[in-house]
Amino acid sequence: MMMTPERLEELAAMSDPDKLWQLDINERKALPPEKKAQLEISIALRRYAVHQQRLSIALKSKQSLLITPMSKNSQAVKFVDIPADTRPKLLSEALSA
Incomplete structure (x- = not known):
């Protein structure tokens, strides 16, 4: 849950x-x-x-979330497009969950 x-x-x-x-x-x-x-x-x-x-x-937004550690206490966060070849499978699995 x-x-x-x-x-x-x-x-x-x-x-x-x-x-x-x-x-x-x-x-x-x-x-x-x-x-x-x-x-x-x-x-x-x-x-x-x-x-x-x-x-x-x-x-x-049908994007990926990238989280990159910058130090022990900080991170860089970026939303990026999901590669076209994986988009249909990933989105259908996530939306059906």
């Missing part, structure tokens, strides 16, 4: 009622371990929500 980006955002908000994700880096470093875990959970859920939203956009 795929969760919608909206539901993932709701879960992120529920997991971080203190809005720790809005703290600056120095405040984050000073958090106790249980608050750091709370922060990591909410950030992971938000990142997954963004990823699911991008996948949905790619599917609707």
Whole structure:
């Protein structure tokens, strides 16, 4: 079952009622371990929500989503056309799922 980006955002908000994700880096470093875990959970859920939203956009626009790691904490994201020889098979499988 795929969760919608909206539901993932709701879960992120529920997991971080203190809005720790809005703290600056120095405040984050000073958090106790249980608050750091709370922060990591909410950030992971938000990142997954963004990823699911991008996948949905790619599917609707009949494109591929390329994600290239740039460093440990960053990535380049690009939507590109699906090669013509694979397009019919990929789209029919995705749309029927």
